[in-house]
Amino acid sequence: MKGAVSLGTSRGSRRESKYFYLFVSPWIIGFIVFALFPIGASLFYSFTDYDIIHAPVFVGLNNYSELFKDEQFWNSVKVTLQYTFFSVPLTLLLSLVFALLINQKVPFRGFFRTAMYFPSMISGVSMSLLFFWVFNPQAGLFNYGLSFFGIEPIHWLLDQRYAMWALIIMSFWGMGAGMLIFLAGLQGVPTSLLEAARLDGAGR
Numbered sequence: 001m002k003g004a005v006s007l008g009t010s011r012g013s014r015r016e017s018k019y020f021y022l023f024v025s026p027w028i029i030g031f032i033v034f035a036l037f038p039i040g041a042s043l044f045y046s047f048t049d050y051d052i053i054h055a056p057v058f059v060g061l062n063n064y065s066e067l068f069k070d071e072q073f074w075n076s077v078k079v080t081l082q083y084t085f086f087s088v089p090l091t092l093l094l095s096l097v098f099a100l101l102i103n104q105k106v107p108f109r110g111f112f113r114t115a116m117y118f119p120s121m122i123s124g125v126s127m128s129l130l131f132f133w134v135f136n137p138q139a140g141l142f143n144y145g146l147s148f149f150g151i152e153p154i155h156w157l158l159d160q161r162y163a164m165w166a167l168i169i170m171s172f173w174g175m176g177a178g179m180l181i182f183l184a185g186l187q188g189v190p191t192s193l194l195e196a197a198r199l200d201g202a203g204r
Contacts, residue, residue: 002034007101017149018143025049044056045065046063047060047063048058049062049063051120082164082170083164083167083171087168087171089107090168090172091171091172091174091178092178094172094175094179095175095176095178095179095181095182096178096179096182098116098175098179099179099180099182099183099186100182100186102116102179102183103183103186103187106123113180113183116179117180118176119173119174119176120173120174120175120177122173122177127170127173131166131170131173132157135156135157135166137154137155137156137158138153140153140156142154142156143156151161153182
């Protein structure tokens with residue numbers, strides 16, 4: 001009897017495994033074709049002299065030695081670190097704040113959750129076009145708001161003093177995904193635990 005039960009269980013496990021790999025296979029194929037293969041090809045070509053027209057010629061670490069001598073490379077590293085230092089913490093903080101707000105018992109919670117997550121689903125091209133008009137120096141929304149304070153129009157995307165901040169503001173557009181993760185974690189906390197903490201005098 002036990003043998004029959006274990007045999008049935010193993011068959012059921014194998015069946016579930018087959019369905020799992022069947023449903024996850026499109027993602028695996030897409031990851032290999034559109035992510036893993038390009039990464040591997042880029043790594044290979046970085047050790048070669050390749051101009052697309054002619055066959056690649058292996059040059060070892062020459063490309064990297066020239067790269068480390070280039071001032072533009074170190075400037076790009078500096079800009080990337082600055083962007084990461086401001087964008088990542090602020091995006092996480094805003095995601096957590098909105099998750100805490102939406103986690104409250106307020107009317108139309110479902111609508112607000114959808115509205116906050118929906119921008120994350122918009123393609124990068126559409127988002128770029130949208131922010132191109134938002135940061136437009138003549139008719140952009142940001143400059144229109146600053147005009148009420150007597151501030152002259154700013155060339156957000158053309159002035160190196162403000163281009164970084166414009167990109168950081170654009171990065172907030174995708175905070176809906178982080179908000180959803182924080183919200184799932186908040187809703188995963190048992191209500192009994194929250195009630196016990198409240199009885200013990202825990203504050204916010």
